Amino acid sequence: MFTFSNVQYKDILKIEKLTFQDKQIICLFGESGSGKSTLLKMLNGMLTQDSGKIFYKERLIDDYDPVELRKKVVMLGQDPVMFQGTVRENLLFGLKFTGKSEADDSKLKELLKDLRLEKNLEDDADQLSGGEKQRVAFGRVLLMEAAEVYLLDEPTSALDEETETKVMSVFTQHIKREGKSAIFVTHSKEVAEKYADQIIYMNEVLANEEISE
Numbered sequence: 001m002f003t004f005s006n007v008q009y010k011d012i013l014k015i016e017k018l019t020f021q022d023k024q025i026i027c028l029f030g031e032s033g034s035g036k037s038t039l040l041k042m043l044n045g046m047l048t049q050d051s052g053k054i055f056y057k058e059r060l061i062d063d064y065d066p067v068e069l070r071k072k073v074v075m076l077g078q079d080p081v082m083f084q085g086t087v088r089e090n091l092l093f094g095l096k097f098t099g100k101s102e103a104d105d106s107k108l109k110e111l112l113k114d115l116r117l118e119k120n121l122e123d124d125a126d127q128l129s130g131g132e133k134q135r136v137a138f139g140r141v142l143l144m145e146a147a148e149v150y151l152l153d154e155p156t157s158a159l160d161e162e163t164e165t166k167v168m169s170v171f172t173q174h175i176k177r178e179g180k181s182a183i184f185v186t187h188s189k190e191v192a193e194k195y196a197d198q199i200i201y202m203n204e205v206l207a208n209e210e211i212s213e
């Protein structure tokens with residue numbers, strides 16, 4: 001799905017070869033500061049490498065229209081963005097850009113249940129806790145069915161262990177059912193081992209020396 005070839009970004013990332021398999025749940029695992037977030041941002045063109053090549057489905061990432069690429073490769077960051085308004089409006093926000101019809105309330109309520117979010121659609125999104133906002137942001141990207149790949153930077157970092165397990169189960173089942181892919185960063189070895197089909201250990205993929213094309 002993604003292939004890295006002799007990629008260098010500042011002195012943060014040097015990767016000679018790396019392949020992400022399609023239709024898999026892939027976890028990036030490594031110590032703090034090892035470049036996991038940086039690598040994730042390169043997958044949807046938010047950061048561009050200084051040298052080397054990154055392919056998405058056999059086509060260079062640089063050749064995609066950035067807006068088109070980000071509809072297919074959707075990022076969910078560490079600090080979920082909430083917009084002023086209700087939970088409903090926040091869930092529906094992403095759909096506006098896909099040109100799809102709005103989801104009705106029964107679908108949204110089902111989604112809240114899946115995400116273990118005991119809130120009403122009319123509730124003010126601003127009043128939610130950090131973990132609840134994270135789940136609303138999760139729901140928002142799940143509704144945007146245009147995505148082929150989800151990039152998740154520590155998606156469950158604000159959740160307690162029990163909620164994390166439930167949310168990860170729902171999310172990974174959804175990904176599998178829809179035949180999509182997810183690449184997520186986590187600090188938790190348990191989460192990585194439980195949910196990932198492939199674990200990429202940063203210390204194994206980073207080259208120590210300068211790399212040449």
Ligand SMILES: Nc1ncnc2c1ncn2[C@@H]1O[C@H](COP(=O)(O)OP(=O)(O)OP(=O)(O)O)[C@@H](O)[C@H]1O
Pocket residue numbers: 010012030031032033034035036037038039
């Ligand atoms: N725009 C930037 N310019 C310069 N250095 C940066 C930039 N962004 C990140 N860094 C540095 O690059 C290194 C990797 O950062 P990154 O956030 O990718 O690591 P990480 O593995 O995701 O860390 P964590 O697990 O703590 O979130 C860090 O040393 C960071 O300080």
